[in-house]
Amino acid sequence: MFGEGKVAVVTGIGPGMGRSIALGFARHGVDVVLGARRVERVEAVADEIRALGRDPLVVPTDISEQQACERIIDAAIDRFGGVDILVQNGHHEGDWKTVVDGDPDEWHRIFEINFFSAVYLIKAVVPTMTERGGGSITLINSGAALRVPQTMGAYATSKTALATLARQAAVELGPQQIRVNGIYLGPVEGENLVRIVQGDPEEWKKQKALEMPLQMIPTPDQCAGAVLFMASELAAAVTGQHLSVNGGQWTT
Numbered sequence: 001m002f003g004e005g006k007v008a009v010v011t012g013i014g015p016g017m018g019r020s021i022a023l024g025f026a027r028h029g030v031d032v033v034l035g036a037r038r039v040e041r042v043e044a045v046a047d048e049i050r051a052l053g054r055d056p057l058v059v060p061t062d063i064s065e066q067q068a069c070e071r072i073i074d075a076a077i078d079r080f081g082g083v084d085i086l087v088q089n090g091h092h093e094g095d096w097k098t099v100v101d102g103d104p105d106e107w108h109r110i111f112e113i114n115f116f117s118a119v120y121l122i123k124a125v126v127p128t129m130t131e132r133g134g135g136s137i138t139l140i141n142s143g144a145a146l147r148v149p150q151t152m153g154a155y156a157t158s159k160t161a162l163a164t165l166a167r168q169a170a171v172e173l174g175p176q177q178i179r180v181n182g183i184y185l186g187p188v189e190g191e192n193l194v195r196i197v198q199g200d201p202e203e204w205k206k207q208k209a210l211e212m213p214l215q216m217i218p219t220p221d222q223c224a225g226a227v228l229f230m231a232s233e234l235a236a237a238v239t240g241q242h243l244s245v246n247g248g249q250w251t252t
Helices: 017-027 039-051 066-080 104-131 153-176 191-196 201-209 220-231
Strands: 007-011 031-036 057-060 085-088 135-142 178-185 242-245
Touching (some): 007 017, 007 066, 017 039, 031 039, 031 066, 066 104, 085 104, 085 220, 104 135, 104 153, 135 153
Parallel strands (some): 007 085, 085 135, 178 242
16 A cells, blocks of 8 residues: 555644544554644654554654744654655644634734645655655645635635645646645544534534534544545545545535
């Protein structure tokens, strides 16, 4: 699925998607470099990977800072010799305000995390991927880029920009055999979902599931499977695409 000696950098490591993605790579024999701001969360995932018999690299990373993004790629090169796979999973959930009510300074912060982090990471990782004959970049996105929900002006706009970045980078980097794709997520089970739901989370999830053809809200592990596919040789001919992973909440 990945071949021998592959190295993946995964950002946004925590108890949800980041954890599932990183563990998925480790289970398939990929060396993993883990990045996030909260060191205790990264170390918890690293311990799980160590229990699988692998030795991950932990790099505390604030993806809103270009130097931090460069540092995690440099650390991966120093430790493992290069990078074959990049998954940008970290995100800012937005300000939950309309365009008119939003604070432009907060918009800048949201874009730094949701959009410019991907720019920083792509710029940093392309040289090593080119040296290794190619690679795969997957940008974790949101259905907000398609459906544009109310009171999510900054978030939806940043995610729409991220989707365009994936397509643009795919066109530009294709000759170097670097594939760039995105994942459109809907609601995902876990801590982040519970935190943003008003009222009874279980009742909300029950009602939301009725909107899905599969009548379920996917788990991080279920969503991570799509990320692993996009990063693997199974998707060798796939670039500039976005896969909706949302229990069928919307179809394209």
